[in-house]
Amino acid sequence: MKLAALFRFVLFATLLGLASNVWMGERADQLQTSQTALLTARLNAINELRLLQSEFDALQTLVAAFVVSKNSQHLVNYYELLDAHAGARKYAQPVDNVYWSKLIAGNTEAVPLVPAEGETLESRLLSPQNVAPNLSVDVKASVENILSLSKRLREREQIVFALTQGLYDPDAGKYVSEAPVRDDLAIQMLFSEEYLGMSNAIRAEIQGRIRAVELGFQTVIAAQANNIKATANFDLYLGLLVTLMALVGLAVLQRFVVAPLRELNKVSKQIAQGNYSVTLPNPRFVTEMSNLVKGFALMIGSFKRELEQGEAARSAELIAFEAKMGRERAEAQVEARGMLLANMSHEIRTPMNAILGMTALTLKSDLPEQERNYLLKVQDAAKSLLGLLNDILDYSKAEAGMVEFEHIPFTLDEVLANSFLAVQSQAASRNLMLLNEVAPGYSNQLGQRLVGDPSRLRQVLSNLLSNAVKFTESGSVRVFSKLQTRSDTGLDLRIEVHDTGSGLSKSQVERIFEKFAQGDSSISRVYGGTGLGLSIARELVIRMGGQISVESTPGMGSCFWFSVPVVYDSDILIEPLPLGYQHGVVFHQPGPVADCVMSVLNATGMQATLVSTLGQCIDHLDENTCDWVFIQSDLLDPSEPLPAELLEHLSNPALRVVAIDRDLLSADSALLQLLPSELTKQLIHLAHPVLMQDICAAPRLDLPNLPQPGAAREYPSTLQGKSALVLEDHPVNQELVCSYLKAAGMQVTVCEHGQEALELLDPDDAPHFDVIITDLEMPVMDGYEFTAWLRDQTRWMDTPLVGLTGHAFSEIRNRCLDLGMDDFIAKPVEARVLYATLADLLHAETPSPLPTPPTLPNLFMEHCADLPAKLRGHLEQLDEVAFVREIHSMVSLLALLGEQALHHVFRDFEQGLNNQTIDAKEVLDQIRTVWPALVKKYSELVEKATPT
Numbered sequence: 001m002k003l004a005a006l007f008r009f010v011l012f013a014t015l016l017g018l019a020s021n022v023w024m025g026e027r028a029d030q031l032q033t034s035q036t037a038l039l040t041a042r043l044n045a046i047n048e049l050r051l052l053q054s055e056f057d058a059l060q061t062l063v064a065a066f067v068v069s070k071n072s073q074h075l076v077n078y079y080e081l082l083d084a085h086a087g088a089r090k091y092a093q094p095v096d097n098v099y100w101s102k103l104i105a106g107n108t109e110a111v112p113l114v115p116a117e118g119e120t121l122e123s124r125l126l127s128p129q130n131v132a133p134n135l136s137v138d139v140k141a142s143v144e145n146i147l148s149l150s151k152r153l154r155e156r157e158q159i160v161f162a163l164t165q166g167l168y169d170p171d172a173g174k175y176v177s178e179a180p181v182r183d184d185l186a187i188q189m190l191f192s193e194e195y196l197g198m199s200n201a202i203r204a205e206i207q208g209r210i211r212a213v214e215l216g217f218q219t220v221i222a223a224q225a226n227n228i229k230a231t232a233n234f235d236l237y238l239g240l241l242v243t244l245m246a247l248v249g250l251a252v253l254q255r256f257v258v259a260p261l262r263e264l265n266k267v268s269k270q271i272a273q274g275n276y277s278v279t280l281p282n283p284r285f286v287t288e289m290s291n292l293v294k295g296f297a298l299m300i301g302s303f304k305r306e307l308e309q310g311e312a313a314r315s316a317e318l319i320a321f322e323a324k325m326g327r328e329r330a331e332a333q334v335e336a337r338g339m340l341l342a343n344m345s346h347e348i349r350t351p352m353n354a355i356l357g358m359t360a361l362t363l364k365s366d367l368p369e370q371e372r373n374y375l376l377k378v379q380d381a382a383k384s385l386l387g388l389l390n391d392i393l394d395y396s397k398a399e400a401g402m403v404e405f406e407h408i409p410f411t412l413d414e415v416l417a418n419s420f421l422a423v424q425s426q427a428a429s430r431n432l433m434l435l436n437e438v439a440p441g442y443s444n445q446l447g448q449r450l451v452g453d454p455s456r457l458r459q460v461l462s463n464l465l466s467n468a469v470k471f472t473e474s475g476s477v478r479v480f481s482k483l484q485t486r487s488d489t490g491l492d493l494r495i496e497v498h499d500t501g502s503g504l505s506k507s508q509v510e511r512i513f514e515k516f517a518q519g520d521s522s523i524s525r526v527y528g529g530t531g532l533g534l535s536i537a538r539e540l541v542i543r544m545g546g547q548i549s550v551e552s553t554p555g556m557g558s559c560f561w562f563s564v565p566v567v568y569d570s571d572i573l574i575e576p577l578p579l580g581y582q583h584g585v586v587f588h589q590p591g592p593v594a595d596c597v598m599s600v601l602n603a604t605g606m607q608a609t610l611v612s613t614l615g616q617c618i619d620h621l622d623e624n625t626c627d628w629v630f631i632q633s634d635l636l637d638p639s640e641p642l643p644a645e646l647l648e649h650l651s652n653p654a655l656r657v658v659a660i661d662r663d664l665l666s667a668d669s670a671l672l673q674l675l676p677s678e679l680t681k682q683l684i685h686l687a688h689p690v691l692m693q694d695i696c697a698a699p700r701l702d703l704p705n706l707p708q709p710g711a712a713r714e715y716p717s718t719l720q721g722k723s724a725l726v727l728e729d730h731p732v733n734q735e736l737v738c739s740y741l742k743a744a745g746m747q748v749t750v751c752e753h754g755q756e757a758l759e760l761l762d763p764d765d766a767p768h769f770d771v772i773i774t775d776l777e778m779p780v781m782d783g784y785e786f787t788a789w790l791r792d793q794t795r796w797m798d799t800p801l802v803g804l805t806g807h808a809f810s811e812i813r814n815r816c817l818d819l820g821m822d823d824f825i826a827k828p829v830e831a832r833v834l835y836a837t838l839a840d841l842l843h844a845e846t847p848s849p850l851p852t853p854p855t856l857p858n859l860f861m862e863h864c865a866d867l868p869a870k871l872r873g874h875l876e877q878l879d880e881v882a883f884v885r886e887i888h889s890m891v892s893l894l895a896l897l898g899e900q901a902l903h904h905v906f907r908d909f910e911q912g913l914n915n916q917t918i919d920a921k922e923v924l925d926q927i928r929t930v931w932p933a934l935v936k937k938y939s940e941l942v943e944k945a946t947p948t
Contacts, residue, residue, distance in 0.1 A: 013245035020242065024235040031231060035224045042217040046210050048127060050097040053206045055081060056150070058100030060190075060199060063157045065104060067164055067186045075161070077103070080113045082154070090118030105485075122147060125209070139212070146205045149198045156195055160186045264296065271300060355382045360929050405544060406915070410454035412481060412493070413693035417904040419461040420479075420689050423469045432472055433662060436689035437596040438603045439482035450493070452566040455917060456540050460548075461495060463533040464560045468499035475500030475557075478596065479689065491568055496561040504552040512550060513538040537562070578696045580605035584628030587617045588660065589635060593688070597630070597660065600690050614643060621649040630658045630686075636670040650679055658695075661687045684898065697895055697903070719835075719844060720745035723767070725760075727751050727774035727786065728804070730889040731863045733827070736896075737773065737804075740831045744838075754781030758789060761796060769799060771838060776805040776816070777888055779881075784819060791820035800841035804829065827892030856897055857941040864893065865935045868928050875920060883920050884913045902930070 059081060066074040083089040092112040102108040125143040162168035162175055163186040169176045170185055189195060263281045270278050280293050359379045363372065420434055427434050468477045480496040504512065513534050541548040546564030584606050588594040594610055601608040611617045650657050659671040672680055686694055724741050728734045729752045741748045751757040760766060776783035783803060790796050803816040803824045813824045823837050874883040887910045894903040912918030
């Protein structure tokens with residue numbers, strides 16, 4: 001057989017395969033086009049229904065936005081959308097189902113609703129019936145229900161509009177030409193159960209329509225899929241036939257062509273072994289084989305040429321490999337140098353911390369003045385050296401590529417508090433005032449629910465603050481915080497540090513962020529430092545996806561700012577502000593400092609009024625009901641007594657009195673000296689910089705003793721006789737919670753951990769409890785594990801269960817509720833919150849009056865005075881879990897005592913220990929430094945409260 005005949009056979013099989021593929025391809029395209037049309041029709045029907053749902057939601061949002069902002073554009077959009085539903089208007093161009101939410105948020109341009117004869121709401125609701133096969137017959141009833149609910153909602157919204165314009169009399173229940181504006185009633189109607197129920201009903205109906213459309217298309221799409229499958233099977237069988245024909249052709253090729261090639265194969269093996277001096281066969285009869293032998297000859301010649309070229313290429317590759325190895329060795333040396341520098345710096349920090357700690361302790365003792373001066377110089381030098389080492393460590397980490405970023409929940413106030421704390425003593429020594437200001441529109445909720453890297457933010461801000469304090473001779477250093485919306489759950493956090501220093505020239509600004517760069521060569525001699533701080537801050541900000549820069553004018557001060565992206569929980573935007581509907585009066589000298597205080601108060605939701613004289617303050621308290629009064633301490637003259645009218649107001653137990661001091665060193669303020677002793681116990685001290693968390697967490701510190709067990713007292717009848725099981729390991733929290741429960745006449749049983757409670761509740765004859773209150777973090781068995789066990793027990797499945805924790809994050813709350821807890825209380829526990837929660841769970845009225853808390857100094861001295869010894873014991877036993885738990889227990893107690901600075905420091909200790917960014921021994925050393933003074937303070941309070 002000639003090769004030409006064999007090739008014709010193979011060609012025929014190939015053409016047959018190609019023809020079958022073309023035919024089957026066209027058939028498959030037809031089926032795919034048909035199925036795509038069905039899917040497109042289903043998608044269009046569903047999108048139309050979703051657009052309708054977004055329009056219903058937009059109507060509600062526009063009403064709420066108009067009531068809150070009085071922006072007439074929301075009203076115009078509302079009525080244009082109603083015209084579109086009536087068929088009088090239509091969109092000038094197609095929109096999607098997120099158009100209205102973007103338009104209301106200001107994130108897109110408006111698409112005009114032009115006058116036209118468009119589709120009505122009813123026709124749009126019925127339009128899916130025209131394209132969806134097998135649609136349910138009850139569509140008409142569903143549409144009528146939606147129209148009826150929509151009509152009722154629109155009637156309610158018209159009443160809301162009339163209430164905001166003073167055109168509706170709620171008592172008479174009719175529209176009038178003039179009536180009082182009732183924004184509060186309008187908001188109440190928008191959030192009423194009936195209004196929200198009708199909205200949810202429309203949403204449910206539309207979702208039902210969407211499911212019906214999907215089911216209607218399901219059968220047809222499935223049939224189309226079967227057709228596609230059948231076509232694929234036919235294509236498979238035809239392919240097998242073509243393959244069989246090809247195999248026949250290959251068998252013939254094997255017999256008449258491959259056999260002659262075997263001898264050439266032997267020759268090729270010799271060539272592969274490098275033997276190019278071979279004798280080629282001399283084939284006959286087949287011209288193609290002769291040509292193949294000629295090709296072998298040409299190939300051998302090509303191989304010889306390539307061999308010569310390959311030797312030259314290998315020589316070049318060897319040179320390149322040696323260069324690469326040299327480069328890698330150099331990079332390894334750089335990395336090893338950075339790692340060595342980091343390890344050396346870290347090892348030096350440990351003895352440096354010991355030097356600082358021992359120096360601080362020695363300075364607290366009685367020393368001759370000359371020796372005290374010597375130690376102060378040692379302390380300053382050690383702090384400077386530690387700062388240099390920290391800069392070198394950060395720089396070496398960045399150079400070695402060891403910087404890692406976290407993505408964890410944090411509060412902006414914690415970052416600010418710790419950054420301010422790092423420079424507070426230095427600022428006080430230079431008589432500089434530290435100020436905190438927040439931008440309008442900033443809210444406490446946003447600051448409480450951010451997600452990012454707080455430690456890196458704190459590092460950047462601390463560097464900027466340290467520089468500002470270092471180079472400012474007089475005046476103030478002000479931090480301005482601003483949150484700007486980037487997306488639905490994203491924010492840009494911008495923090496500015498303003499100082500009143502000498503400012504920077506244009507050339508200094510251009511190189512201020514360079515490594516080892518300072519304003520001029522004299523700075524390192526006068527102020528010290530390596531010039532690494534700002535370059536490290538710039539590197540961290542850029543790695544977090546942000547920006548950093550400086551704006552400065554010589555002689556006018558500087559503004560260093562940075563902006564980084566963060567995310568937040570969008571659900572917080574519908575939550576009320578912590579101090580919303582509370583009123584306060586601020587007696588403060590007008591000016592930039594007062595503006596900072598007012599910005600912080602406004603961010604908490606408080607409605608605060610600024611007055612500049614005591615007379616104005618008294619008049620405001622006479623004419624208004626206030627929850628807070630803030631008094632600038634240094635405006636008072638200790639030699640002049642306070643007016644009797646003001647003292648009468650300050651004696652009101654419902655009024656929180658706050659003294660605003662210049663700094664922490666001014667806590668012994670003029671106001672404290674002028675108040676009677678019974679009022680000084682209630683006085684709350686706030687020092688600049690004022691933070692939102694300090695105001696929201698400010699306690700009402702009352703120090704009377706608990707009622708004696710036999711004393712006559714009128715207990716609330718609603719909780720009288722109820723039994724409660726309390727799971728709490730810390731004795732202070734045990735006594736606090738139990739005192740509140742017993743004051744309400746409840747019977748209390750205490751367990752120190754979940755395992756003890758399990759052994760109490762597991763037997764069949766276990767006592768009955770009306771409610772169970774459990775801490776989350778306990779030894780042996782924590783609150784999470786106990787809750788999971790409790791909800792698996794039939795007897796205790798429905799028993800009300802309340803969680804206690806010092807963490808107020810939404811993630812913790814959601815985890816508690818998911819496990820089966822009925823409610824959640826954040827520490828420190830307040831009687832008002834505890835009673836309201838129990839009354840709600842036990843279907844009872846809230847007890848009144850509220851009891852006084854236990855004598856807090858006594859509790860502190862009894863259970864916490866020996867805290868350093870307890871922590872040292874945990875370290876000696878290598879019990880890190882108990883060490884962290886002890887720190888966690890102190891966080892809520894310090895907040896309850898009003899020790900805000902220490903409260904934030906201990907909270908940072910807890911986070912650092914959990915994240916392994918701080919050493920437990922370092923924590924213990926710092927606590928040992930401050931604890932004796934705190935013990936002395938509360939020991940004196942106990943002595944004063946003890947009758948002689």
